[in-house]
Amino acid sequence: MSLTFPSPTLPADGRAEVFLRYLDFFRETVIAKVAALPEAEARRSRLPSAWTPLELVKHLRHVELRWIEWGFQGREVDQPWGDWRDGRWQVTPTETRAGLIAALRAQGAHTRAVVTAADLDAYGAPGPRWEGAAPASLERVLFHLVQEYARHTGHLDVVVEVAGGPVGE
Template identity: 30%
Template sequence: MTTVRIDPPYRTADETAMLTAWLDFHRATLALKTEGLTPEQLRERSVPPSALSLAGLVRHMAEVERAWFQGVLQGGEFEEGLFWTKEDRDGDFNGVDTADAEADFATWQAQIELARKAAEGLPLETVGKRLRHGHEVTLRWILVHMIEEYARHNGHADLLRERIDGSTGE
């Protein structure tokens, strides 16, 4: 599958559309950084002792989408994650050695769709139903944080991809 990444609008969007477009841009960027690699390449670790891998980043972002949109925004509580457990809080990164890349990517995409549905039609001032570190956060805050989260991890993905096959890009 070829990922299509759409540039966010320059001036013609309201704040909600602008933030959503930037988040989708960064989601697509991570997909582009992983495109065309084998499952083995996706599981390849960066540098010991780091557990960082492209597969781990995809799994991590599935967890992040779930935590912010289903957890904080909608009030959901989770005993365990999609990939982490009580025993291994970093299971999204640690558990990639035997991970099913196709299933993990499907989980990530499903969490993105659930996130879109959770935020659909809500004003940016909507306060999440759960606190985050003791603080109320709005949908605006969540969207900005998600852009930051993807942007940071896309930088990691750039370095990982370059190490794997020399591929670079925006």
């Protein structure tokens, strides 16, 4: 997959395709940066908040799970907060980088399938994700996902640079 930033001048089939291009770009950028780190650095935190690059990968997978499957689709999800334990993101010693990356890519494929099959103006199914509020439209969910990925990709840029990994987009 190319890590070329999605140009705003590149024609797209519609708004949904624009959202998907940005999500794909940010997801693959996170994966490339984490994959370039030595294993010890991928599991090490260099921040006072104590999150690690692998924990970020797991977190982003669960973000998509919560917003697309549990939220928009209204599906029952086993452990929607499976990235979170004891007040912080968690990765167990038995979870591998390859497994976490595969899970993130699979979640991204699911997101793409849902988005291509739905209308951006469609509203999510009622359910516990919305905490009693009216469900959001798919477009609002995707906007939230793009900002979440953009913010965390920026965080990861700094962590990877400090760890001696690749810099830039």
